Amino acid sequence: MTRFAAGARVRAQVADPDGHTRLPRYARGHVGEVVEVRATWQLPDEAVRGVFRAEPVYAVRFNAAELWGSGSHSVILDLWESYLEEAP
Amino acid sequence: MSGEHGELPVAARVRRLEERLIAAGLATDEELDEILERVFSSASPVNGARMVARAWKDPGYHDRLLADGNAAAAELGFASGAQGYLLKAVENTPGVHNMIVCTLCSCYPTALLGPSPSWYKSFAYRSRAVREPRVVLAEFGLELPDTTEVRVWDANSEARFLVLPLRPESTDEMDESELASLVTRNGLIGTALR
Numbered sequence: 001m002t003r004f005a006a007g008a009r010v011r012a013q014v015a016d017p018d019g020h021t022r023l024p025r026y027a028r029g030h031v032g033e034v035v036e037v038r039a040t041w042q043l044p045d046e047a048v049r050g051v052f053r054a055e056p057v058y059a060v061r062f063n064a065a066e067l068w069g070s071g072s073h074s075v076i077l078d079l080w081e082s083y084l085e086e087a088p
Numbered sequence: 089m090s091g092e093h094g095e096l097p098v099a100a101r102v103r104r105l106e107e108r109l110i111a112a113g114l115a116t117d118e119e120l121d122e123i124l125e126r127v128f129s130s131a132s133p134v135n136g137a138r139m140v141a142r143a144w145k146d147p148g149y150h151d152r153l154l155a156d157g158n159a160a161a162a163e164l165g166f167a168s169g170a171q172g173y174l175l176k177a178v179e180n181t182p183g184v185h186n187m188i189v190c191t192l193c194s195c196y197p198t199a200l201l202g203p204s205p206s207w208y209k210s211f212a213y214r215s216r217a218v219r220e221p222r223v224v225l226a227e228f229g230l231e232l233p234d235t236t237e238v239r240v241w242d243a244n245s246e247a248r249f250l251v252l253p254l255r256p257e258s259t260d261e262m263d264e265s266e267l268a269s270l271v272t273r274n275g276l277i278g279t280a281l282r
Contacts, residue, residue, distance in 0.1 A: 039174055057246075074237070076242065078247055
């Protein structure tokens, strides 16, 4: 069972982790929409420390205006469930 | 490898890393060469172009490619190159143009697109593609109408992307190899129309 479904609005976490992460800085704190559930993959942040825990990964679309304050394009990122929280 | 690669700072970093691995007894020069040879001997954008041409020609393959890129690659004999990642084809339409980038490093389906060009690995492309893709595309000579929606796919996970370009008009008579010859590496990345 996945926490988010296609169409859900999600916010990428703001926290700046100490080690490796696949959450690019430019997406942090921003709200996007889940396009689809991509797969279930090990969380790289933990895998690099030898802790192997798989979790859902979501394709999340962010509007340029949300990320940069301007622009009409969108950016689609794959984000692990741990990176996301529900957005109003 | 692409032309300027040997002069980039990253090439020096890779050489130092190789030396450390060899000095630590974790790998030999021969093993590293063999891996590179295996990876690059069959890696070519001709492979991706063949997949595109087949998708243009065969509606069934088109649908299979969009549903399961790895299986569609395997169908044309590119199975070994598409292992270890999830291959996702993203389709251009008259109203939507897709382009791919890896902002965190330089992830890219090498087996199907060939060795990645230097610019794909540059900080400039990686930072600007997500921020001002239309400007970047214009620098590649691709001016899109304002009505075209631009979607930028950041390959930050275990997925690798391949753009399925729009089939040009007046190509109904072409066979699959003629169609494949219309498709370039940049078209597969999305920095060209096809």
